[in-house]
Amino acid sequence: MISPIPQTDPRAAYLSQKADIDAAVAEVLARGQYILGPEVEAFEQAFAEWNGSRSAVGVASGTDAIALGLRALGIGRGDAVATVSLTASATVAAIELAGATPVLVDVEAASFNMDPEALERLLRARTQPVRAIIPVHLYGRPARISEIRTLGQRWGAVVVEDAAQAHGAETGGRKVGAFGEIGAFSFYPTKNLGALGDGGMLVTDDADIADRARSLREYGWRRRFVSEAAGMNTRLDELQAAVLRVKLERLDQANARRGDIANAYAEGLKGLPLILPQEPERETHVWHQYVVRSPDRDRLRQALSEGGVMTAIHYPEPVHRQPAYARRLSTGPGGLPVTEALAAEVLSLPIYPELSVESVAQVIEATRAALV
Numbered sequence: 001m002i003s004p005i006p007q008t009d010p011r012a013a014y015l016s017q018k019a020d021i022d023a024a025v026a027e028v029l030a031r032g033q034y035i036l037g038p039e040v041e042a043f044e045q046a047f048a049e050w051n052g053s054r055s056a057v058g059v060a061s062g063t064d065a066i067a068l069g070l071r072a073l074g075i076g077r078g079d080a081v082a083t084v085s086l087t088a089s090a091t092v093a094a095i096e097l098a099g100a101t102p103v104l105v106d107v108e109a110a111s112f113n114m115d116p117e118a119l120e121r122l123l124r125a126r127t128q129p130v131r132a133i134i135p136v137h138l139y140g141r142p143a144r145i146s147e148i149r150t151l152g153q154r155w156g157a158v159v160v161e162d163a164a165q166a167h168g169a170e171t172g173g174r175k176v177g178a179f180g181e182i183g184a185f186s187f188y189p190t191k192n193l194g195a196l197g198d199g200g201m202l203v204t205d206d207a208d209i210a211d212r213a214r215s216l217r218e219y220g221w222r223r224r225f226v227s228e229a230a231g232m233n234t235r236l237d238e239l240q241a242a243v244l245r246v247k248l249e250r251l252d253q254a255n256a257r258r259g260d261i262a263n264a265y266a267e268g269l270k271g272l273p274l275i276l277p278q279e280p281e282r283e284t285h286v287w288h289q290y291v292v293r294s295p296d297r298d299r300l301r302q303a304l305s306e307g308g309v310m311t312a313i314h315y316p317e318p319v320h321r322q323p324a325y326a327r328r329l330s331t332g333p334g335g336l337p338v339t340e341a342l343a344a345e346v347l348s349l350p351i352y353p354e355l356s357v358e359s360v361a362q363v364i365e366a367t368r369a370a371l372v
Contacts, residue, residue, distance in 0.1 A: 012354035013352070016354055017246055017250065040237075043245045051178055054206075066090075070094070075158070077099040079131040092319045106334070121332055121334070129157070134160045139277070141283070142171040163183050166192075168252065169283075193244060258287035290348065292346075294347060297345050308366070309367075313346060313348065315346075
């Protein structure tokens with residue numbers, strides 16, 4: 001019997017670098033310093049350099065990276081923040097954790113990302129100005145960040161990039177996260193750069209923002225036990241930083257393997273009644289997810305499951321339709337028709353660097369069998 005193919009497999013990522021990860025963890029355990037020590041500092045420096053940013057601040061999660069970033073920018077109660085609804089609810093939750101108010105913008109059907117035209121309509125229509133814009137580089141594909149950044153500058157809104165799914169994605173030869181005032185990354189275990197638990201990172205080119213973020217992540221301290229601002233507790237721990245330093249060294253290689261899998265899917269699934277994801281010129285998609293669209297999504301998913309291929313839906317309900325947020329979030333002019341249409345059709349096929357050539361072929365075969 002053929003073993004089922006998981007949609008993602010963080011254990012495989014650990015096993016592929018087990019010796020190096022185990023050695024790094026053992027070194028931290030032996031050193032005896034477990035919070036905000038040399039591993040965090042070294043990882044922050046390495047990640048900032050790799051991403052093309054001047055500063056990086058390690059935090060406890062990607063959600064906290066956004067919330068802390070907004071607070072470091074002075075965004076809070078009464079401030080409107082524009083973002084999308086086709087995303088993990090973490091993006092919207094982070095805005096509310098900072099005390100601000102989410103306002104939702106529709107996305108583009110081709111990219112799944114924030115539609116700059118829809119954003120501009122929102123900015124023009126509002127009587128209360130939008131103080132910040134949070135585009136999400138969804139599934140590993142860059143949003144049209146240069147256009148969004150230009151709109152932010154024109155309308156007086158700062159840009160915080162949600163790059164939780166896009167470690168290493170590039171547009172115009174520059175990595176995402178380095179365009180806005182702040183970039184926010186998640187190191188959840190299934191991300192392209194995943195920890196063995198939670199973790200996150202805030203990156204910025206502004207030294208003052210980085211300094212405020214470092215203070216706010218630990219109770220607003222600059223001197224220990226003396227809070228100069230009302231901060232929070234969101235610290236990346238030494239063990240996770242050690243693991244992430246090891247995995248960062250192979251991240252480009254792992255992303256390249258994801259690209260190989262995506263290319264195999266693109267070739268093997270041609271001609272089927274599916275809408276396949278694209279990688280435009282001058283962009284580097286890092287394929288956190290390989291997301292196809294099908295009007296008969298649920299039947300396809302069931303057929304693949306019966307064929308031993310596990311899939312996922314990212315995301316089955318857009319944020320504005322979820323019980324915690326329904327009927328209380330405002331949207332841009334015209335609502336969110338593209339977001340709602342996509343949520344009914346998207347399906348994530350298996351993709352992770354350790355996925356074998358044979359398993360990729362099995363996914364293609366099972367998909368073709370379900371649709372031909």
